[in-house]
Structures are given as C-alpha cells and as structure tokens.
Amino acid sequence: MAVTMNDVARAAGVSLKTVSNVINNYEFIRPTTKQRVLNAIDELGYETNLTARSLRSGKTSMLGLVLADLSIPYYAELASDIMKAAWDRGYRVLVEQSGNEADHEKAALQGQFRSLTDGLLFIPLALDAEQIIEAAGNKPLVLLGEFVEDPRLDMVLIQNHSAAAAVTTHLLAGGRRRIAVLGANDGDTTGSNGLRLSGYQAALAAAGVEYDPALVVGCDWRRDGGADATARLLDSGVAFDAVFGLNDALALGALHELLVRGKKVPDDVAVAGFDDIDEARFASPSLTTVAPGRTEIAERAVELLINRIEAKGSISDVQQPEAAFSLRVRQSAP
Amino acid sequence: MAVTMNDVARAAGVSLKTVSNVINNYEFIRPTTKQRVLNAIDELGYETNLTARSLRSGKTSMLGLVLADLSIPYYAELASDIMKAAWDRGYRVLVEQSGNEADHEKAALQGQFRSLTDGLLFIPLALDAEQIIEAAGNKPLVLLGEFVEDPRLDMVLIQNHSAAAAVTTHLLAGGRRRIAVLGANDGDTTGSNGLRLSGYQAALAAAGVEYDPALVVGCDWRRDGGADATARLLDSGVAFDAVFGLNDALALGALHELLVRGKKVPDDVAVAGFDDIDEARFASPSLTTVAPGRTEIAERAVELLINRIEAKGSISDVQQPEAAFSLRVRQSAP
DNA sequence: ACTGGTGGATACATCGTTGCAGATGAGGCC
DNA sequence: GGCCTCATCTGCAACGATGTATCCACCAGT
The missing domain is CATH 1.10.260.40 (lambda repressor-like DNA-binding domains)
Structure with missing residues (x-):
C-alpha cells in the first residue's frame, strides 16, 4: 500500500x-x-516510515512530557514553549496528563509511555524524589523544578524562594503589613509551596514584620481554590491588606472573590500572584505577579534533556540550571 | 540492553x-x-516495545491533533479533553502546533507527522476545505468544525449560528440595542467568524433591530486583539451598549479595556463571549458566554475518528455530528 | 484401532528501515 | 603494468514484535 x-x-x-x-x-x-x-x-x-526507522535506530525522536493537566494555563503555556523548543531541535513532544495522581505519574515514568520516547520531561506533583528515582528507569529524565528538588536529579530550577521574596518585598514596599498567603500551610518547607512560603517569611523578617500563621491558608492551586480560601479568610475575620497567591490561578481566584465581596483592589487589598500566565495581564485589575522565566525554563529543559539523550556515553555531573525571574508590577498591587 | x-x-x-x-x-x-x-x-x-509492534501491525495507536497553539486557553482545554477521551479508548495524542500558518498546517497534514499517527484531528485555521482535501492523504481525518465546513469532510460541528444568535438574543433581552461585535468584518459569511456574525444578524433581525456595520470590528482572536478593537471603537465615538466577543479571549480583552477606560460593566456596557473557557467564570465581572459543548466535541471527534480508523473497510457516508451548546449567563451581561 | 476435532504450543516469514562489511571501478603513482 | 586509494554503491543481517501455517497431543466417536 x-x-x-x-x-x-x-x-x-x-x-x-x-x-x-x-x-x-x-x-x-x-x-x-x-x-x-x-x-x-x-x-x-x-x-x-518513522516507525521502522525508530525500530532500527532505537531512537524515536520524541520527548515525553508529563504534567498534571493541559487545561491549567501555566502548564499549557509551558507545554507550548517546550514543543516549540523541541521542534527546533528535531524532536516532537508526546504529552501525558497525570491528573496530579501518583499512580498516573508512576505509570508515565515506568510504563509503555517511556518506550515511545527518548527521554522524559517531568513536572512531578504527587511523587517525591525518592519515588521518582525508584520508578524512573535508565531513560534520560529532566525535572521541571516545580515541587521536587533533589541533588541526584537533573532539573531546571525555578527561583521559588527569591521570587516569592521579591513579591513579598514589593507588597511590603507598598505599605502592606498583613499579607495573606494562599496555597501553603504553616510549616511547609519543601516543594514549591514550602519554598515560596519561606521566601515570603524571609522577606517579612528582613522588613521586621512579624509572621502570622493565621494568614497562611492551604488550598488547591486552582482558581476556585483561591476563591474558596479567600472566602474563608474573609469569613474568619482575620485582618489582611494584601493577598499573595502562590500561583496566578490562586491569585485570580482571590481577586474574583474579593471583588464579589465588595473589596476594592488594590485600595482595600492588594493582590499578587506567581507565574505570569497570559491571563494575568488582562485580568481586571491586571495582576501583579512574578514571571519565573517560562520560556527559558522550557528551552533549558529541552536542551538539557536532548544533551543527555545524544551524549549517552559521557557520564557527567547532575545539572540544575536556574531560570531568571522578573517581577511584573501591575494594577492589583502597584 | x-x-x-x-x-x-x-x-x-x-x-x-x-x-x-x-x-x-x-x-x-x-x-x-x-x-x-x-x-x-x-x-x-x-x-x-511499542515501536516494533507498530511496525509489524501497521498501527501506532496515536492520534494526531493539529491546532494553532496550546497557549490559547480554548485549545488547551479542548486538547485536554481530547487526550482524556483518546486515553479511554487506548489511544494517545500527539499534538502539533501550526501557529495558524498555512505551511505548517499543510506540513502536518502531509508530512512525516502523519506516518506517526493512525488518524488526524484537525482544527483548520489557515487552510480552506479545498486545500485540506488536496493535502490530506487517505489517512482518516476529522475536523473540529471551527472554521471550515464542507460536505465532503468528516467533522464535529459547533452550532456557530444558533449559539451566536442565542447570545445576541440574550443581550437584546437585557435591553441592549447597540451591540458591537469583535472578531468579524462586515460581510463575512464563512468560517466561525462569518457564521457567528450571521447568527448575530439573524437575532437582530428577529428582534427588529437594525444592523449597523460600524459596530462590527475585525481583529485577531486574542485578548489583545479584543482590547485593541475595543479601544478603537471607543476612540471612534460610535455609541454601543454591549460588546459581543466572538470568542472569550476577545470578550475578556474587551472587558479589560472597558474597565481601564472607566466604563462600568455591565451598567454602561454589557459584555458577552463565546467558548466558556475556565477563565470566563473567574473574570471580574464574570463573563457571560456560550459553552459550545467542548467535552462533547472532544468525545464525538475522538469517537468518530477511531471508528474511521478501525472500520477501514466499510465506506460509509460523511458524518457531521453537531454538539449542543448552552448559554452561561453571568455578571457581565445578566 | 482408526479417524477427526480441538486445545495448546511452535517455526518462519515479515513489517521498512539502518549499520556494517564488502564489492566495484576509475585514477594516481611508482 | 601492477598496485593502492578512495569515491561510490551494494547486499545482508539485524531491530522486536505479530500473522499464518503447522504440528503435536489427546480425547471422543464409531
């Protein structure tokens, strides 16, 4: 045929x-x-016939990308950047949605998915470093440093701590003293939540402002999580003059809830987020946030992974490049 | 090894x-x-080894999905739904971003991409039906009926006309008489833009309201397109009491611009969109829009495509199922 | 005892490429 | 003229699975 x-x-x-x-x-x-x-x-x-070529050569020229769900804007935008970066180097990207479930993540690392790809880009959410190392085979693997950090694994790091500190410092500079944090629980120290929280704490300390655990509210990192958490905060009567959503979805959810409840943003409450998704620019008011260097992350990750794939022989040290972040000051927290 | x-x-x-x-x-x-x-x-x-199996069996168990860019929320959400639907039936999805360029779309239809997949889901933006038919090989192909409609091609249809009419009727019922349209040019009759515009016109006619071409502004279907178009409209001095963005991104861009310019939404100007992306619910004010049945579209498309793939022999008629839409009334146009 | 049917396992060719080793032939050099 | 070199091209054997045909027991039926 x-x-x-x-x-x-x-x-x-x-x-x-x-x-x-x-x-x-x-x-x-x-x-x-x-x-x-x-x-x-x-x-x-x-x-x-690429299938035949793959069989013979042992290479598929495909990279696997494991993330929670494409319907989450940050992941969608990141995936888009990753696909472009991969395309430029002659690779395609096969996306696998884990739905933030440990089973799915494990399956993606171990399962047949792996045999279709030359290497994996992985945004771990449910698994920790130990489980990842155990589950991952000998296929090249690069993590996108969202939640897991570990010296044994290649990954591209986000400056969670510094960037969160920068946001907090900005809010403090605007005169805010009671800054609520959405998306972490008091005591968290690891993962994006923990690292961002500690950046927040460090900035408070540097400014001589006391840390109040009552201002820290854990919830799902989605818009409705942020809205719910904000509602709870308002209902609880705890006073606050700013909200720092540990990602933009949380911040946007908070923004929505605040406006629904008749609060003025930024006059009554300032709002800031983390990620700088496209939507942040067009929210009303537009959202102050920090750009973690998404495009750079995508490119570094793809480059690192492809280097691993193509230089199979040479065993070099673990690499953990760090992407540059930048504060995006907008109306919600001028 | x-x-x-x-x-x-x-x-x-x-x-x-x-x-x-x-x-x-x-x-x-x-x-x-x-x-x-x-x-x-x-x-x-x-x-x-899936590669070997594919070579021998001639099936890859992968579906190709060609769309403009994952960073556009509607496509990302649709892609997510498609991947889930495909997964349930034992298929994976390989996404190709066309960037809305004819060359890329053509390449995706013809090129090596095809040899990796058993069939293609295609959201055409740059190519017309003729070009698609010419470029497509004999691989099963299902269009997602965004822009192109043609009796010779399998596709899942969106009720562009009726849904747009429903939105317009809703705005009219709210007392609006000067409804601006963003994302189409006067005279458009084909594609989503044309079909939605004609739905708008039909609703106006049914209500006995005169159609004013000055209210119809063409632009890119993105947030900044909507913002720019709204700015131009405001600057031009044309009076309007409602804005209908032909997709949500346009409507959200318009919303943003209106608020920036000090207009009250919905008091001064009502705003409505099309797509019901997740973001619409959490905009401030939340966006009235129409849900085109995204999940249904995804499932129908996947089902139709897989049927074509697996029932290769039987030549049956072209299928064009239509997804049900539903109006989502929110704050921006109550 | 012979035949036929069936459950259970196997051998071989094959999918369309690429890696490796080797064949061919035209010049160049002594 | 004979030998070597090197550009150019070829043949064969894989890669790891599956389809087809076949084979071997073993039991039922006559």
Whole structure:
C-alpha cells in the first residue's frame, strides 16, 4: 500500500541502500544519482516510515512530557514553549496528563509511555524524589523544578524562594503589613509551596514584620481554590491588606472573590500572584505577579534533556540550571 | 540492553510466540504456562516495545491533533479533553502546533507527522476545505468544525449560528440595542467568524433591530486583539451598549479595556463571549458566554475518528455530528 | 484401532528501515 | 603494468514484535 524505499529504489534503478543513503545525506553520492533518487521519491510520493526507522535506530525522536493537566494555563503555556523548543531541535513532544495522581505519574515514568520516547520531561506533583528515582528507569529524565528538588536529579530550577521574596518585598514596599498567603500551610518547607512560603517569611523578617500563621491558608492551586480560601479568610475575620497567591490561578481566584465581596483592589487589598500566565495581564485589575522565566525554563529543559539523550556515553555531573525571574508590577498591587 | 520477548521466552522455557500470545490475551493458553510467562515478565521487567509492534501491525495507536497553539486557553482545554477521551479508548495524542500558518498546517497534514499517527484531528485555521482535501492523504481525518465546513469532510460541528444568535438574543433581552461585535468584518459569511456574525444578524433581525456595520470590528482572536478593537471603537465615538466577543479571549480583552477606560460593566456596557473557557467564570465581572459543548466535541471527534480508523473497510457516508451548546449567563451581561 | 476435532504450543516469514562489511571501478603513482 | 586509494554503491543481517501455517497431543466417536 504505502510506498517504501524498495519501490523508490526500483524506480530510480539503484539499490535500496542507496535510497537510504540519499535520505540520510550520506556524503559520497554522485550528484546525478542523488537527483535520480530524489526525483523518484517525488514522483512516487515516498515518505519515510518513522516507525521502522525508530525500530532500527532505537531512537524515536520524541520527548515525553508529563504534567498534571493541559487545561491549567501555566502548564499549557509551558507545554507550548517546550514543543516549540523541541521542534527546533528535531524532536516532537508526546504529552501525558497525570491528573496530579501518583499512580498516573508512576505509570508515565515506568510504563509503555517511556518506550515511545527518548527521554522524559517531568513536572512531578504527587511523587517525591525518592519515588521518582525508584520508578524512573535508565531513560534520560529532566525535572521541571516545580515541587521536587533533589541533588541526584537533573532539573531546571525555578527561583521559588527569591521570587516569592521579591513579591513579598514589593507588597511590603507598598505599605502592606498583613499579607495573606494562599496555597501553603504553616510549616511547609519543601516543594514549591514550602519554598515560596519561606521566601515570603524571609522577606517579612528582613522588613521586621512579624509572621502570622493565621494568614497562611492551604488550598488547591486552582482558581476556585483561591476563591474558596479567600472566602474563608474573609469569613474568619482575620485582618489582611494584601493577598499573595502562590500561583496566578490562586491569585485570580482571590481577586474574583474579593471583588464579589465588595473589596476594592488594590485600595482595600492588594493582590499578587506567581507565574505570569497570559491571563494575568488582562485580568481586571491586571495582576501583579512574578514571571519565573517560562520560556527559558522550557528551552533549558529541552536542551538539557536532548544533551543527555545524544551524549549517552559521557557520564557527567547532575545539572540544575536556574531560570531568571522578573517581577511584573501591575494594577492589583502597584 | 532492553529485555525482549526472546529473553522472556527463554526464561519461561517457551517459544517467543507464546509470550506474544500471553501478552495479547490469546485464548488458548494453559493457565500454568501463562503464569510462568507472566512471572518471567515480572522478573525481567519486560516491557512491550511499542515501536516494533507498530511496525509489524501497521498501527501506532496515536492520534494526531493539529491546532494553532496550546497557549490559547480554548485549545488547551479542548486538547485536554481530547487526550482524556483518546486515553479511554487506548489511544494517545500527539499534538502539533501550526501557529495558524498555512505551511505548517499543510506540513502536518502531509508530512512525516502523519506516518506517526493512525488518524488526524484537525482544527483548520489557515487552510480552506479545498486545500485540506488536496493535502490530506487517505489517512482518516476529522475536523473540529471551527472554521471550515464542507460536505465532503468528516467533522464535529459547533452550532456557530444558533449559539451566536442565542447570545445576541440574550443581550437584546437585557435591553441592549447597540451591540458591537469583535472578531468579524462586515460581510463575512464563512468560517466561525462569518457564521457567528450571521447568527448575530439573524437575532437582530428577529428582534427588529437594525444592523449597523460600524459596530462590527475585525481583529485577531486574542485578548489583545479584543482590547485593541475595543479601544478603537471607543476612540471612534460610535455609541454601543454591549460588546459581543466572538470568542472569550476577545470578550475578556474587551472587558479589560472597558474597565481601564472607566466604563462600568455591565451598567454602561454589557459584555458577552463565546467558548466558556475556565477563565470566563473567574473574570471580574464574570463573563457571560456560550459553552459550545467542548467535552462533547472532544468525545464525538475522538469517537468518530477511531471508528474511521478501525472500520477501514466499510465506506460509509460523511458524518457531521453537531454538539449542543448552552448559554452561561453571568455578571457581565445578566 | 482408526479417524477427526480441538486445545495448546511452535517455526518462519515479515513489517521498512539502518549499520556494517564488502564489492566495484576509475585514477594516481611508482 | 601492477598496485593502492578512495569515491561510490551494494547486499545482508539485524531491530522486536505479530500473522499464518503447522504440528503435536489427546480425547471422543464409531
């Protein structure tokens, strides 16, 4: 049915291997021969069977990307950047949604998904470093440093601590003293939640402002999580003049709830987030947030992973590049 | 390096084919033999090589999904739903971003991308029906009826006309008479823009309200497109008491711009959109919009495509199921 | 005892490529 | 003229699975 190299070879009057050589840009081919083959390819409409190539060469030229859900804007935007970066280097990306469930994450690391890809980009949410190391085979693996940090694993780091401190410092500079935090629980020290919380605490300490655990509210990192948490906070009567959502979804949920409840933003309460998703710019009021360097993260991660894949032999040290962040001051916290 | 069926066969003391039979749940295998094989698989940590299976069987169990860009929320949410629907039926989804460029779309339809998938889901933006038919090979293809409609192609339809009419009717019922439209140009009749515009016009006509081309502003279907268009409208001095963004991004951009300019929404100007992306619920004020049945679209499309793939032989008529829509009345246009 | 049917297992070819080793032939050099 | 070199091309054997055909027991039926 499909045209194969054999057909092309016959049509061009050369051997199958020569066709293969032409396609793979083998150096020593007479220009006339090459042209003859190319013509035949054109005429027959031949297309390389990537499956066969993969089987023979042992490479699929696909990267796996494991994340919670594409419907979450930050992941969608990150995935888009990753796919572009991969494309530029001749790789495609196969996305697997884990739904933030440990089973799915494990399955993605171990399962058949792996055999389809040359390496994995992984945004762990449910698994910890130990489980990841155990579950991951010998396939190249690069983490996107959202939640897990571990010296044994390649990963691209977000400056969770510093960036959160920068946001907090900005709010403090605006005169805010009672800054609520959404998305972490008092005492968290690991993961994005813990690291961002500690950045917040450090900034408070540096400014000589007391830390009040009552201002720290844990919840799902989604818009409705932020809205609910804000509602609880308002209902509880705890006073606050700013809200720091540990990601933009939380902040946007909080923003929504505050406005619904008749609070003025930023006059009564300032709001800031983390991620700088596209939506933040167009919220009303627009959302002050910190850009963690999404495009840089995507490119570094893809580059690191592809280096691992293509330099299989050389065992080099674990790499953990860190992406630069930048504060985006907008209306919600000027 | 990797464990193959051969290794398992040797370990279990059976033939390679028996291992294959066990894995593929062949009926007639002695339970003891089966157990022996399963044990060996477990011990050796064998995993099916999907590439080899694909080569031999001619199926990749992957669906291609061609869309403009995952960073656009509606596509991201749709992609997420599609991946879930496909997963349930044992297929994976390989996403290709066309960036809304004709070349990329064509390449996706023709190129190597196709050889990796059993069939394609395609959200055409740049190509028209003629070009699609020409470029598409004999691979199963299902369009997501955003922009292109054609009786020769399988597709899942959105009720562009009726849904847009419903939104317009709702705005009219709220007492609005000067409803601006963002995202179409006067005279458009095809594509989502044209169909939605004609729905708008039909609703106006039904209510006996005159159609004013000055209220129709074409622009990119993105947040900043909507913001810019709204700015131009305001600057031009054309009076309007409602804005209908032909998708939510446009409406949210408009919302943003209106609030920036000091307009009260919905008091001065009502705003409505189209798509019901997650963000719409949490905008401030929350956005009135119409849900085109995203999940249903995803499921129908996946189902239709898989039916085509698996029932290759039977040539049946072109199918064009239509998804049900529903109006979501929120604060921006109560 | 012989035939036929069936459960249970196997051998071999094959999918479409690429890696490796080798064949061919035209010059160049002594 | 013979030998070596090197560009150019070819043939064969994989990669790891599955489809087809076949084979071997073993039991039922006559």
